[in-house]
Every structure is written in C-alpha cells, then in structure tokens.
Amino acid sequence: MAAPDTPRTDDWWRDAVIYQVYPRSFADGDGDGTGDLAGVRARLPYLAELGVDAVWFTPWYASPMVDGGYDVADYRAIDPAFGTLEEAEKLIAEAAELGLRVIVDIVPNHVSDQHAWFRAALAAGPGSPERARFHFRPGRGEHGELPPNDWPSQFSGNTWTRVPDGEWYLHLFTPEQPDLNWSHPDVRREHEDVLRFWFERGVAGVRIDSAALLTKDPGLRDFVEGVDPHPYIDQDEIHDIYRSWRAIADEYGGVFVGEVWLPDAERFARYLRPDELHTAFNFNFLACPWEPDRLRSVIDATLAEHAPVKAPATWVLCNHDVTRTATRYGREDTGFDFAKKRFGTPTDLELGTRRARAAALLTLALPGSVYLYQGEELGLPEADIPLDRIQDPMHFRSGGTDPGRDGCRVPLPWEADAPSYGFGSGGTEPWLPQPADWARYAVDCQAADPGSMLTLYRTALELRRTEVGLGDGPMGWLPSPEGVLSFARAENLLCVVNLAGHAVPLPPHTDVLLASDELPADGTLPPDTAVWLRT
Numbered sequence: 001m002a003a004p005d006t007p008r009t010d011d012w013w014r015d016a017v018i019y020q021v022y023p024r025s026f027a028d029g030d031g032d033g034t035g036d037l038a039g040v041r042a043r044l045p046y047l048a049e050l051g052v053d054a055v056w057f058t059p060w061y062a063s064p065m066v067d068g069g070y071d072v073a074d075y076r077a078i079d080p081a082f083g084t085l086e087e088a089e090k091l092i093a094e095a096a097e098l099g100l101r102v103i104v105d106i107v108p109n110h111v112s113d114q115h116a117w118f119r120a121a122l123a124a125g126p127g128s129p130e131r132a133r134f135h136f137r138p139g140r141g142e143h144g145e146l147p148p149n150d151w152p153s154q155f156s157g158n159t160w161t162r163v164p165d166g167e168w169y170l171h172l173f174t175p176e177q178p179d180l181n182w183s184h185p186d187v188r189r190e191h192e193d194v195l196r197f198w199f200e201r202g203v204a205g206v207r208i209d210s211a212a213l214l215t216k217d218p219g220l221r222d223f224v225e226g227v228d229p230h231p232y233i234d235q236d237e238i239h240d241i242y243r244s245w246r247a248i249a250d251e252y253g254g255v256f257v258g259e260v261w262l263p264d265a266e267r268f269a270r271y272l273r274p275d276e277l278h279t280a281f282n283f284n285f286l287a288c289p290w291e292p293d294r295l296r297s298v299i300d301a302t303l304a305e306h307a308p309v310k311a312p313a314t315w316v317l318c319n320h321d322v323t324r325t326a327t328r329y330g331r332e333d334t335g336f337d338f339a340k341k342r343f344g345t346p347t348d349l350e351l352g353t354r355r356a357r358a359a360a361l362l363t364l365a366l367p368g369s370v371y372l373y374q375g376e377e378l379g380l381p382e383a384d385i386p387l388d389r390i391q392d393p394m395h396f397r398s399g400g401t402d403p404g405r406d407g408c409r410v411p412l413p414w415e416a417d418a419p420s421y422g423f424g425s426g427g428t429e430p431w432l433p434q435p436a437d438w439a440r441y442a443v444d445c446q447a448a449d450p451g452s453m454l455t456l457y458r459t460a461l462e463l464r465r466t467e468v469g470l471g472d473g474p475m476g477w478l479p480s481p482e483g484v485l486s487f488a489r490a491e492n493l494l495c496v497v498n499l500a501g502h503a504v505p506l507p508p509h510t511d512v513l514l515a516s517d518e519l520p521a522d523g524t525l526p527p528d529t530a531v532w533l534r535t
Contacts, residue, residue, distance in 0.1 A: 015471025031426020051461030
C-alpha cells in the first residue's frame with residue numbers, strides 16, 4: 001500500500017495514456033455473463049502490452065446498478081457482481097507490478113437510494129439531522145403537491161420525488177440517486193475519508209464524476225435560462241471542496257481528473273489551479289465534428305484555456321456515455337450531442353472506421369494526456385441493442401426516444417471462435433447482447449493482423465513512449481493545404497491529418513513513422529488519413 005510518508009512526486013499524469021475500463025463489460029472471470037475484477041486481473045497483461053500507463057475503472061462499488069454503478073450504496077465495498085475488496089487490492093498490486101497505475105471513480109454529487117444515509121433519512125422524517133445530509137424540502141402549492149423548484153434533470157424528466165410524509169428530495173439524475181447536501185460537514189468528512197481509504201490501498205488517482213454539480217444555490221431558486229450564476233452548476237463554493245481534496249491527494253502523491261462540462265473557458269480553468277484538480281476531461285474535443293476548422297479551433301482553445309494554470313490538456317474520442325467513434329464519424333453529423341441521439345441514424349461504418357484510425361493518430365500526437373475507452377483500440381462500432389434488452393435509464397426517462405448508452409457498453413470480443421467471443425468462460429449470455437458480426441473485431445484476430453486497429457494503437461503507443469516530443473510539451477501549426485491539419489511536435493516530428501475530400505501531397509520528410517492507413521506510392525496522403533513523419 002502507498003503510505004502518506006512515501007509520496008510519488010513524478011508528473012506521469014501530464015502525458016499519460018489512460019485506459020478506461022467499464023468493469024461490467026471488460027472481461028467475465030466467473031462465467032456469469034457480467035464482467036468482474038477476476039476478468040480484469042486475467043487481462044492485465046493485455047493492457048500492459050497495449051502500452052497504456054494507467055487504468056481508470058468506472059464505479060466498482062456496491063450498487064443496485066440502476067445507473068451502471070453510478071448509484072453508489074457503499075464506497076468501501078466492491079459490488080458482489082464484480083468481486084471483493086480483497087480482489088480489488090490484489091488487482092491494484094498486480095497492475096503496479098506490470099507498470100500500470102489504477103484510477104478509481106468517485107461520485108460525490110449523489111448516492112444510491114439504498115445508501116445507509118438515505119435509508120436513515122427516510123426513516124427519520126422531516127426536520128431530522130439525517131435528512132439534512134440531503135436536499136429535502138416541502139413542496140409548493142396549496143397542499144405541497146408541486147416540486148420545490150423547476151430545475152431540469154440531467155437525464156430528462158423531473159428532479160424531485162415526493163416521499164410518503166409529503167416532503168420532496170432532489171435528484172439531478174434518477175430518483176434512485178438522491179443528491180447530497182455539500183454544505184453539511186458530514187458530507188465533507190465522509191468523502192475525505194473515502195479518498196484516504198482508496199489512496200491507502202495504492203490507487204494513483206481519482207476521477208470525479210459530475211465535478212461541477214456538487215454545491216447548490218442555498219435557496220434552491222428556480223432555474224432561469226441565461227441568468228448567472230447557475231443554481232446548481234459551477235457554484236463558487238465548490239472550489240473550497242477541491243482545495244481540501246487536493247491537500248489529501250498531495251499527501252499520497254495522487255492525482256485528480258474532473259468531469260467538468262463548462263462553456264466558459266476562464267471558469268473551467270479555475271478547477272485546474274495548482275491547489276485544485278490536476279486535470280479535467282476535454283469534452284469540447286470529444287464532441288467536435290470531423291471538420292478541420294472546428295478541430296483546429298477546439299485544439300487551440302483547449303491549449304489556451306489550460307496555459308494560464310499550467311495544466312496539461314486531456315484528449316478523448318469516446319467514453320461509456322457517448323456514441324462510439326467509428327459509428328459517429330460515419331454519420332452526416334459527426335459531432336456528438338446527447339440531445340441528438342436517436343434510433344436509426346444512418347452510418348457509413350467503413351468511412352467512420354477510416355476516420356477513427358486517423359483520429360487516433362491525431363489524438364495521440366497532441367500535447368497532454370489521452371484517455372482511451374475500452375474497445376476503441378479494436379475499432380468497435382456502436383451496437384444496436386434490442387428494445388427489450390435496453391437497460392440504460394436515459395432511454396426510459398426520454399420516453400423511449402433516446403437509444404441510451406448501452407450501445408457503447410457491450411461486452412468486449414476477445415476470441416473470435418469462442419462462445420460470447422471469449423468474454424466469459426461459462427457460456428452464459430453476456431448482460432448485454434453482442435452483435436453477430438463481431439468476430440472480426442476480436443482481440444485474437446486483430447493481434448495477428450498488421451493492418452488492424454489494435455496493431456495501429458499498439459504501434460502508436462510504443463512510438464509515443466519512445467519519440468522525444470510526443471506527450472506533454474509544445475506544438476506548432478504548420479502551413480498546409482485547405483482541409484489539412486499539420487503540426488510539429490519537437491523539431492523533427494510532424495503529424496499531418498487530411499480531412500479534405502481528395503489526396504494531398506505529403507510535406508518533405510525523411511521517414512514515415514506511422515500512417516493510419518496504407519499510403520500510395522505517389523507521395524500523397526489520401527482523404528481521412530493521418531501520418532506521423534520525421535523531417
């Protein structure tokens with residue numbers, strides 16, 4: 001275990017490649033159809049061979065799984081579907097032996113309605129100390145029949161649920177995820193203790209879910225579009241919380257990455273001041289369309305907003321909440337927006353995959369750290385989930401119009417010819433159905449194919465480790481034809497990405513380090529292709 005008196009002082013996180021594991025869908029070690037820690041432990045050598053620096057686990061805690069584990073019932077216990085606390089400790093240690101750090105997920109905005117605190121609050125009644133840890137309020141209207149305010153939910157639908165004694169409680173997500181009251185000292189102390197609990201077990205960092213939502217307007221005033229400050233997003237008081245967390249992380253040499261969605265660059269950067277979070281996710285890049293001007297603008301804006309606080313940028317193409325890259329880039333609208341997710345959107349998967357390969361080289365050449373979602377290195381597309389198998393609450397709370405997020409959470413294919421593509425050993429059907437044509441994406445097939453997406457990622461990650469200038473550090477744009485992004489990393493390394501609709505001449509170079517697809521002999525770069533060059 002890492003102890004407070006032996007801190008790790010290196011800044012590995014500034015240019016790390018971090019692999020996101022969604023435990024339920026990574027690998028099934030006991031054959032019951034659900035991914036687990038035993039499955040992850042067996043596949044740790046795969047992650048080490050891939051070449052990543054750290055592994056981020058979405059919540060593995062005890063949970064009713066109403067929202068994929070983001071409804072936490074106990075932060076100090078592993079959900080029985082995944083394993084035990086002892087197994088988690090072994091996983092952390094075994095990962096370290098392979099040179100892999102572990103990052104865990106903390107969900108501070110809310111807990112599960114099965115959490116001991118919330119059960120006690122329901123039992124204690126109005127005005128009790130137990131209810132003060134949450135946002136319980138009387139309703140509006142003559143008989144309290146109306147919610148206390150009109151706040152919009154992050155998951156569609158309402159944000160208040162009435163309990164039998166007449167009071168209402170706040171939940172920005174599902175009713176099974178009651179929001180905590182961060183002005184209560186018990187809430188502060190509990191989360192600080194949870195951080196220490198996991199740092200003492202050797203984790204290298206913590207990802208903070210919904211990091212800008214914790215503190216609320218004390219009067220719970222109504223939401224008015226365009227009126228600042230927002231009543232529950234990015235309240236100024238939140239920074240005091242993260243300053244106290246940073247002091248704890250510094251004791252252990254731990255790092256934070258925040259899930260922070262904010263349109264204001266200056267306010268976003270406040271979370272990355274030297275005494276707060278180390279890094280934050282870059283959602284503007286993730287959601288950006290496959291368009292040269294838009295991508296360059298987002299890259300410039302990202303670097304500019306991080307520069308004043310000297311924090312490294314992060315880059316990510318996909319995660320457990322968004323449409324997979326190969327599918328999204330094959331659509332007419334290649335950007336991502338939760339409000340636009342609909343069934344039956346046409347996709348040119350061949351085109352999307354070609355663009356996803358190019359985007360991989362673009363992303364891995366940018367300065368800062370990179371997050372890679374499981375299955376992206378295999379080029380997995382978004383899966384169509386039968387209506388009767390959908391589990392995501394976003395689908396149900398949208399009235400059935402939103403397909404939800406299950407399509408990017410389908411269990412991984414490991415072996416082309418094995419039952420459930422080698423996801424589990426017991427022959428039990430996985431918790432989400434795998435498409436019938438996924439054998440071609442299996443790890444064993446791709447590992448033997450020099451032209452596969454997996455081989456591309458392995459090669460790129462190896463080069464990223466060995467080439468001076470990749471990772472953290474400066475970059476400079478170079479003159480290039482219209483529709484082409486070209487930039488230098490170090491004096492003699494270029495990344496060129498062709499987003500034009502035609503081939504373009506390659507710039508002068510001495511060597512091709514890596515191309516996202518085969519290059520023709522005429523010295524040109526085909527459309528939707530990226531290349532790393534030495535000059």
